[in-house]
Amino acid sequence: MLCKIKVLYYFGNEVISYDFAAFFIATAIQDLFAECLIEKVIAMAVELQSLIEKVSDKDLELVAGKEGMNHLVTWVHMVETVDATTFLEGNEVAVSTGIGLTKDEDFLMLIKALVEHNAAAIIINIGPYVSQIPQSVIDCCNENHLPMFTVPWRVHLAEIIRIFTYAITISDQEQLELSNAFKNAIFFPNQEDLYIIPLSHQNYSSSWAYSVICVRVISAAAAAERAEKLAHAAISHMKTGFHKFCIFAYQDDIIAVVGDYDTASLHAFADEFISFLKDMLSEKEEIYYGVGKITKSARCFYKSYSQARAIMKMHEKGIFSDDKTFYDELGVYKLLMNIHDSEILYEYYKKELGALENYDTNNGTDFCKKLKDFLLKYNGSIMEMSDATFMPQNIIIDNLNKIGEILNLDLYRLDARTRLSVAFMVKEILSPDG
Numbered sequence: 359m360l361c362k363i364k365v366l367y368y369f370g371n372e373v374i375s376y377d378f379a380a381f382f383i384a385t386a387i388q389d390l391f392a393e394c395l396i397e398k399v400i401a402m403a404v405e406l407q408s409l410i411e412k413v414s415d416k417d418l419e420l421v422a423g424k425e426g427m428n429h430l431v432t433w434v435h436m437v438e439t440v441d442a443t444t445f446l447e448g449n450e451v452a453v454s455t456g457i458g459l460t461k462d463e464d465f466l467m468l469i470k471a472l473v474e475h476n477a478a479a480i481i482i483n484i485g486p487y488v489s490q491i492p493q494s495v496i497d498c499c500n501e502n503h504l505p506m507f508t509v510p511w512r513v514h515l516a517e518i519i520r521i522f523t524y525a526i527t528i529s530d531q532e533q534l535e536l537s538n539a540f541k542n543a544i545f546f547p548n549q550e551d552l553y554i555i556p557l558s559h560q561n562y563s564s565s566w567a568y569s570v571i572c573v574r575v576i577s578a579a580a581a582a583e584r585a586e587k588l589a590h591a592a593i594s595h596m597k598t599g600f601h602k603f604c605i606f607a608y609q610d611d612i613i614a615v616v617g618d619y620d621t622a623s624l625h626a627f628a629d630e631f632i633s634f635l636k637d638m639l640s641e642k643e644e645i646y647y648g649v650g651k652i653t654k655s656a657r658c659f660y661k662s663y664s665q666a667r668a669i670m671k672m673h674e675k676g677i678f679s680d681d682k683t684f685y686d687e688l689g690v691y692k693l694l695m696n697i698h699d700s701e702i703l704y705e706y707y708k709k710e711l712g713a714l715e716n717y718d719t720n721n722g723t724d725f726c727k728k729l730k731d732f733l734l735k736y737n738g739s740i741m742e743m744s745d746a747t748f749m750p751q752n753i754i755i756d757n758l759n760k761i762g763e764i765l766n767l768d769l770y771r772l773d774a775r776t777r778l779s780v781a782f783m784v785k786e787i788l789s790p791d792g
Contacts, residue, residue: 403430403449403594404529406479406505412521416513418481421491422499422506429478429505430594434522437480440464440471448476449594451522453515456488465495473502480504481518485511533593536560537606540615543659544570550657557656562602562617564656569624569649571614572666573635574674576644581610588612588638595634600627611670613663621686624652628684646674651685668695668787677786690780694787703784710765710781717764725761732758733779 406429410418420427430449437443437452438459446452452472459465465488472480480499482488491508499506509518539556546552554564577584585607592612593605602617612635616627628649636645648669650662665685672678678688685692697703714726732754736743740758744751758769767774 403432403597404526405429405597406431406451409451409522409525410507412525413518416509416518418507418509418518420505421508422496423479423502423504425500426479426503426505428598429503430597431478431522431526432594433526434519436519437468437472437477440467443468443471443475443477446472446475446477449478452477452480453483453519454480455483455485455515459488462492462494465492466498469495469498469502469504469506473498473504477504479507481507481509481515483511483513483515484508532560533604533606536562536604540604540606540613540659541608543656544663545660547657547660553656562656566618566656567652567654568615568617568656568659568662569619569652570659570662570666571616571628571631571647571649572663572670573612573614573632573645573647574610574670575612575635575639576646576674577640578642582607585610585612588635591638592631592634596627596631599630603627605631611667615659619652621652624649625684646670647683648673648678649684665695672786691783691787694780694783700788703788707781707784707788710777711785713766714761714764725757725764728757729761729778730782733775734782738775 407427409431410420410427431451432447432449434451434453435442435446436454437446438454438457443452454468456465459468469480482491484490491506496506498504509515535556539553539560539562542549542552542556550564557564575581575584575588589605589607589612592614596603596605596614600616602619604615606613614627614631616624619627632645632647639645648666648671650664650666650669653659653662662685669678669683669685669688673680673683682688685695688695694703711726714729718724718726732738732740732743736746740751740754743749743754762769762774765778767778769775769778
């Protein structure tokens with residue numbers, strides 16, 4: 359739903375003085391656009407350079423902070439005083455007529471407050487309140503890479519705000535359409551009309567190869583709300599170096615989708631994405647994740663999601679380490695994860711390890727755990743297990759001999775160890791929560 363707004367400000371037969379009209383129009387536009395978004399979505403930041411290009415006919419002049427032209431913008435606010443900066447949440451363009459800047463010191467304090475609140479840029483109306491920009495203000499903007507633009511008094515600030523807010527709102531709607539298309543591709547893969555056409559509207563080809571990254575943050579805060587905030591921040595960060603991706607929160611998880619990436623590009627994106635999220639966490643928060651395979655097209659996109667989510671769950675339970683979260687690097691686990699008949703997997707597991715499980719249950723022993731650690735954690739090395747656990751090697755050998763007797767297997771043979779190792783992997787896949 360889009361809003362087309364045209365507002366005329368008259369008082370009797372006189373037009374309201376411009377500085378107040380600009381403020382009222384800006385406030386009205388921001389409030390009305392916010393109300394016109396039917397569904398709350400993660401704000402999609404727009405690069406400052408892109409927004410400035412949309413007002414190239416408005417005589418904006420960049421006077422400082424050119425190093426920050428790649429900043430990302432989530433909204434626009436009228437900011438006339440230092441106190442007003444407390445309403446900023448970060449990545450906004452501040453717009454000012456200068457009505458509250460009576461002294462150079464006031465101007466400098468405003469800039470410092472904008473930097474403190476992570477503003478993306480500031481636009482100053484040159485006219486009756488500000489005739490020129492103090493050098494101290496220019497220096498502060500340059501030092502902090504805060505772009506400052508001046509605009510002549512004859513140019514209506516309200517028109518610039520309207521163009522910016524419209525562009526940001528359209529970007530939000532595109533993000534919503536894109537994330538919904540990917541959700542449909544995950545949960546309704548057979549209903550291609552729900553995602554093929556919407557993806558094409560956003561210039562995402564159905565023939566591209568796609569991959570999914572699933573992330574879960576364990577937090578004391580509300581999980582869904584925390585996931586949304588982190589996804590929002592990640593969108594802004596990742597746009598500075600990557601293209602053709604979509605990040606959104608789904609329930610308690612954060613999902614990132616990349617399109618038309620090769621293996622190297624996928625790894626680069628995933629490494630930066632996870633690294634950024636880790637930097638955002640508090641000391642008490644934990645993060646778990648998984649990266650699905652690169653698909654052949656959007657039609658099998660759901661497979662990558664299923665793989666990523668399964669890996670994430672096993673990472674959360676300690677089955678996979680941080681360096682074992684890419685599907686393509688899982689070795690035998692890849693084969694096992696693609697056996698969708700759980701009955702076949704269960705029968706294999708019970709055939710190989712059922713007798714040992716029963717023995718542990720009946721005798722109060724923990725031979726299953728000892729064997730699993732020996733095979734998977736210590737790579738079948740008696741010396742490595744002994745060094746790590748301080749258990750004498752002769753005790754380990756006695757345990758292995760007893761286990762071999764129970765299973766009727768020679769544990770010193772490679773084929774026997776392989777069969778049992780796979781059986782333990784099967785159990786992890788069948789019950790990642792246990």
